[in-house]
Amino acid sequence: MRSLNLSISSLPILTQAENAVLEKEGPVQFRQALCFSMRSRIEPFLGNFPTPTRPLKYLHVDLCGPISTPSVSGHRYFLRAVDGFSHFVWIRFLAFKSDVNKTLRELFPKIKNEAKSTIVNLVSDNGTEFKNKDLSAYYTSKGMNHLTTAPYTPEENPFAERGNWTTVAKLRCLLNDSNLPPCFWAEAAQTAVYLENITPCQKGNWEIVGQWESFWAMGRVTGPTGYWMQRQVTSRPPTTLNLTTMSFHPILPMILTKTFPPQRQKPSVQQPHPGINPSPPTPAPSDSKSSDDDHLFKELLTDNQLSRDQPAVPPTSSPPTAGVPAPSKHYSWVPADLPAPKNISSNIDTSNIISGSCRSGHSANAVGYMKEEPWSYNEAVGSIHRDDWTKAIESELGNMDKHQVWTPVPLTKDIHPLLTTWVFRRKTDQDGNLTKFKARLCVRGFLQKEGRDYSNVFSPTGRLTSLRILLTLCALNNFEVHQMDVKCAFLNGKPDELLYIRVPQGLNGDQDTVLKLNKLLYGLKQSPRCWHHALTAALKEIGLTPCHSDPCLYFSSDESKPMFLYAHVDDLIFGGTWTPEFKTKISSHFDMEDLGLAKYALGSRIIQDKGSIKLIQDKYIDSILTEFHVHNDRDTAIPLPNNYNALKFTPSNTPGQPPFNYRRVVGLLQYVVQCTRPDLAFAVSFLSQFLEDPKVSHYQAAHHTLRYLSHTKSKVLILGQNDLDRKIHKLVGYSDSDWNGSKGWNSYAGSVIYYNGTIGWRSHKQDVVALSSAEGEYVALTKCNQDLLWAANLLEEITQVKPSLTLYTDDQSSMQIAKNPIYHHGTRHMNFRYHFIQDHIESKTIDLKYIPSTSLQTNLLTKNLTGSKTAEHTTRLLGKSTGFIKEMKIEGVCLPLPCPTEPQRTLLTVAPVTVTKGLPLPCPTEPQRTLLTVAPMTVTKAYLPIL
Incomplete structure (x- = not known):
């Protein structure tokens, strides 16, 4: 030993x-x-499997799975059956292992009919999916002998075991060659089996089994090869969009193409369009490696097939200089269902949430394909828009030279250079029209190490409430709101650390040369912080002071020259009495782009009118509805279904194949709530509880909310309008709590802050479990009081006038607790932090008043109401609109008509007039009134309310 x-x-x-x-x-x-x-x-296996003398003498079957990524149809397994005589293959896809019994019962008669023979011996392993009492009785009734292999000896059934590996290898090649996402593995496997069956050896498998001819001439390349066209169902012209041509039909001589409209789960089978046979797309370089054969099925779809990593920079002897990238002969396809690339002009941008999407339908015709934005440098310079992307790349490199961003230095051992990547985006205006191609060079900041490459990274981000306060002040003072964009904002920041990067693609430089950064680039962790410091220093020099309540809101310290400015990274929104002078001064500090009157900011369209400013997200909402196919669904007048309270406690199944991305829907809706739609706050907050494991009922509730959004997408938030309830420089808060209304331990609380329009709102579950309705209302009052005080401090700071504060509630008990330091067994357990409101009431900072529940609009932020109540409270929250005209040509006659929703109001049809997009125009019949265009479309009649 x-x-x-x-x-x-x-x-x-x-x-x-x-x-x-x-x-x-x-x-x-x-x-x-x-x-x-x-x-x-293990000793080698000697001998061969008995040679059959006719078809189906031996039928070999095996099950593969589970596969980590479900197919488009929700399958995780595939069952493969091989005839030992002809080697003809049948394949079926299963969602669960228990479906084998049903699948075999359906498959065997089909095999018998096609092969015109009977199954004599069935060969499988000892798995219980093939060997059980139910199936044993079925085998006996059909006259089949069930032969099983010895445990852990797949070598005894090579036709099935080795054949599985062959099918998987082929489907991997198909997916990789066509750049399809992994969810199409079932279609690729079906195509692989079809090709295997028609591949000639001595005779094609099809010919041996069924004497059919080979169909190679009818084959097509798998991949993105066509447009999907919606059939004309209205007077609108038909529209087309890209589709994915998938696979061959496994049985019929006439090959059918299975097509999948983008982001749609249910496929449709259509006849192929004649003459479409494009070349396969060339996949982009990938660093991912294939998985091990022993773990083939476990790792089947986990490889990063769509990797867009950039290759190494080719070595040259010259120093880094800008060069024109050589275009490639091929280009790669980026699937439409992939998430949009990150913003390239800031670290926070609402356009990250908006993703391009296409209209859905029920029929498809293959006619072509349109390419999306590239994900890598090589893909951009090799795309059909290579000239536009090349100009964008040259412009970005020109900005680097202009700002003297880097200095070439030799690479030494103590230098740790960072890698870079290119990000490409198409920029559009508020109407979705393409304005320019944008390329941004970014550093891979996730490779930075704290202490060496960065230290402090915090950078403030402006609150949307602050933006609404700025717009309200501008509306009240009749200031025009303008917008400017800082070009290459982050290039104005200087690093505190020594930072180096590798020579990026598009520049020529050898491997022994790195670039020392004199300025910061996008992607670095400290870039937002340094840019904010540079912007603040420049604005202070101009005469604007940052607000302590929100460092991203600036105001003029000179009361005789008021100016208000809101900074969202590199987007500046401002208004005041010296706007032209400000534009000149800020342009002397940074390279600016003057966008004129503010029309579109942070996902919202801005409509400026005399005395008021309106915010609407119709374009953004349309993109959501289009992505999730809700345009043609039945409308609803309430945000949640009537039985919403039972959703959390009613047993429900998890859908086998989710109808849509639940988490994405809630996230998109959440941004709508944050910007312009407080009427959706409670619904979205409620849906957010089920992000981790949504059930069927939760998907239905989310779809219901999308239907409500479709019904109310033209709602606008009005800021700056005055009436008896909204006095200038008066802050009003409304608080409410729905104790035990959500059938859970924690109560829902809602609050609204008014300042000549709704400027802030909140709907959330309370942190504590209230033991009574009075306690729940009291806690809600304290939270609303905090929001009021913050808004009051901000207004006092930027206007030099302290606003009056009024807080309304519909609960008498909580009012008594807040006004009187009552101490008894029902209140003594309350945390002392909630008694914060008592001090402000005692010092008369806040005036606490009672309001009836029927008049409290925050009811909509704590519970689901009826349709009429929802409409009433929505009008109170958003403001009373003076009507909008949907463009383009308006025809009609001047006839007074009653309003269908508000009988006390009168509608006046407008005389024929042609209006332009998003511009206020005088009414041709009543010059004192104004028409506002909202969404581009053709209507026959338009109505203007007479107030």
């Missing part, structure tokens, strides 16, 4: 070298148990 069981032939040599004596014992003495257990191996 000390010699680790050397062979018998080696022991005599060892004894001669060491002058030892070897006892003459038999060789059996050396065969120790340890040697057998540690050095044993």
